[in-house]
Amino acid sequence: MAVSEHDVRNIALLARLGIADAHLPSIVEQLNGILAHMDVLERVPLGDAALDAASAQGMPLRPDANTPVPLAREIADIAPAARDGFFLVPRLATHGDGVGSEAGEDGA
């Protein structure tokens, strides 16, 4: 399988990586150079390895208690922009209401 410039543009959009058009051809070439080596996997007989191994031992759980790892620094000390305890990001102009991420995600 190989990627096209269109694919890379789309991936870059998903990954929020701004890539200048001038760089696209070389990135396509590099990615295809790498992906060519992956094709060998298509020919491997998988047998029962194709199935996810059900782990007998599950994850350890945490008791429901208010024991957060404390922060040694204030939000304002780590944030590129903060005010009144909030993190600030450029305003999402399309949102007049307090719509959460599920609804507003398209705007990002």
Place this chain on the structure above:
Amino acid sequence: MSTERFELVIGLEVHCQLKTVSKAFCGCRTTFGDAPNSNTCPVCLGLPGALPVLNEHAVSLATRAALALDCTVHPVSVFARKNYFYPDLPKGYQISQFDKPLATGGAVVISRADDGTPHVIRLTRVHMEEDAGKSVHDRYREWTAIDLNRSGTPLVEIVSEPDIRSAAEAGAYLRRMKQILEYTEVSDANMEEGSLRVDVNISVRPQGSTVLGTRTEIKNLNTFSGVERSIEVEFARQCTVIEGGGIILQQTMLWDGVRGQIRPARSKEGSHDYRYFPEPDLPALVLDAAWLDAQRASLPELPETKRTRFQNAYALSGADLEQLTATQSLADAFEAIAREAGDARRAANWVTGPLLAAVNASGGSVQDHPVSASRLGALIKLEASGQLSNAAARQIFTLMATDPADPLALARREGLLKVSDDGALVGWIDDVFAEFPVEAGRFVAGEKKLQGVLVGHVMKKSKGSADPKKINQLLSARAG
């Protein structure tokens, strides 16, 4: 436009906040209304190097919800990352469950709006996930403000099959769902406070068709009535589009409850591709069979079972049945009072009548009401035995709220016990005949319809303590 030609097809996704004291994957508090970002830590801020560790109580609550909804709970489920960028999603992915959810199947039974017959709404799945933070768009002119206090709050998402056929059914489904979540103490399930959130998937098709139409998704719903009204509006919109020869676009619609309008969310620039993959920071969630059995055994009696039992044991039906099983606490209160009173019918009337009126007026809960089940039961017994009229019993009930004396003592003190000895009654009747000679004369002469007026006067004279049955007997004897 005629909506009659079309069938409405609805599936609901309910997000419900689990009642834990700490977040899904970290020890931060889940309380609301605290200063922005004050309940945050490296995990829910998505700081570099922080790792999630799942809250044990969130697992048991989610499991209880799934069991109460009659789902198949899977012994092994897997968390996955749902990847997308948004400033209130601090890690750039949401930890959710995807192809191996906690539970699948299940059902919620509602009553059909038209004939009351049971209608089964099948469930697709129940899975656990974490909430995002909050974006505040109206606080600053140039900025969107991000508060991550809610980030990482544990949720269950309950997805129904497209089995719902009307706005009323959607409302009934949600009320049932809310009731089950409250009974099992899984969640506060309060839409206004955001602990219950609903997305509606909606499509229409010509009556008789079995093919699903293109669906839209309505978001931003925060009241039950909003859900129902938005469905009506979107149904009408879709019918109009199709009748006009248009096609329905698969898109997200936002509900504006103030204007009662629906509008499409801003169209996306790139396609949605969440790139789900198993969360490598969390091994599989493995639930032990014995633990699952214990969870199942610890479930309370569920609303459906309770309704059936109340119907059979107490001969309740209709609005009383619904009302008395609405919440676990009310049902418990009713049963205690009925037991003490030894008369379920009267107990039902007292609970749905004076008790709920008093509770609603005080704004408290049934449990907080100062008249205990045993005292109210004693009062009801007095009424049932004929020693107190209903009116007198209501007066005493009011007094009991502030006076700890037992109801019989109160009735004596207030002189409200029914007087049925002939001497006192005859005296009062004589007094009334003397005070109202015209009416008395006409009554004696045969004008029977005046009997009620005279009984009223006698009751007043007795301050409500006279036994009306006895007065009627004595009056009838005087009538020609």
Place this chain on the structure above:
Amino acid sequence: MSGLMPAGLLSLSARELATQVGDGSVDADTLLAETFARLDEVRAGPDGLNAFLTIDRDVGVHEAARQDERAADGRSADGRLEGVPVAVKDNIATLRLPTTCASRILDGYLSPYEATAIRRLRDAGARVVGKTNMDEFAMGSSTENSAFGPSRNPHDTTRVPGGSSGGSAIAVASGVVRIALGSETGGSVRQPAAFCGVVGVKPTYGRVSRHGLVAFASSLEQIGVFGRTVDDAALALGVIAGRDPLDATSEAESVPDYATAAAGTGDSRPLDGIVIGRPMEYFPASLDPRIRALTDRAAETLRALGAEVRDVSLPHTELAIPVYYIVAPAEASSNLARFDGARYGLRSAGNGLREMYEHTRSNGFGPEVTRRILLGTYVLSAGYYDAYYKRAQAVRRLITRDFANAFAQGVHALLTPTTPSTAFALGAVSDPYEMYLSDIYTVTANLAGIPAMSQPIGRIDGLPVGGQLLAAHFDEATMFRIAYALERALGEEAHR
């Protein structure tokens, strides 16, 4: 820069230092002063090694104050690393020094919390003297991908130290510290250990808490340790290992005292009863004959120590690199989504939120990181997930089974070369995939989650060569037992 053999206090082992600081025969401040003096020495000059990104010159005062506090609280110090200077890779969160991952996107970022491994080091009395250079976000095999300039191999400053934990390997190899922390996703401790002539250990997946290790590929990576000797590394691993409630993938398996477990290695045949596998896939015809010869010499030495060395086969070995370069970038594409300029680190302004994201991320990430995010996003995207990611995970299970089968057949450990070559020249490898191939012998242990380590077994043209030992899950003890014996038997031959 003077020679690499440290003098004075710096010639003492970590264990000796801890004991002598503990009993007062060595002054902790003097030890730190010698450490910083050596550090300044290797930094100076146009071909400075560029091993350290930041240095904490006040660490002595600070840790002494902290110890007094602990003593006042009635908590006794553990003392296993009392006063011992330690260098830490810059992707492990520390409170007093920035944690940059050698990336512009985290330039100057001060973590508000510290990694569990760091806390355990400090509780044992260690002094974190500085943070070390690395390939950006641990993506690379040469430390050339650092946003803060490449590091240089102390044995030949025209060559790379290996990577991604190059700075930590140099810090140990140049005699600044006896112990350093690195991290491994596909060989990032063992490969630079081999290139720099020191010991590097990647523990079993789940052995060391990842809490505070900035994630690159979560299912593959572990914090690892560098030591000048096997004992330095074993001591350090013993301190940082063990279950951590803050990491759901850390395991409750008990942590043995690795030195005690290796006791008896003074006997003439300390490895009697040990079976060592020699996987033939790691010795292809194309292998540099000089590396083959040194590995064979190590095998002969082990035989002389009583071990049986037998050929085994790990048939899926050649698939490891393709599998790794699907799984690791996929996880990385998700792990690195949090670097968006919203809450911490670099923000590059743009017209609106989307532009802010794109400017921040394109300015903040270097070319290799960008390449891997793109690759990872692609293999997870709709329509490609099954063909790439899902399939790679299935093949990964085959690779894991290869090891399980070998260990099930009575093999206690495997011996291979650590790398197919010695340290290459700066700038010599420009093709990404060719660079990936330098991890060909190390990446398998990360895919299988088993412990592995590299130790010096000789030199070619003055450049160190590493021999790799791999063991079964949580059997670091056996691995160390063999490593101690081999180290002692090879003696100075290991560095010739």
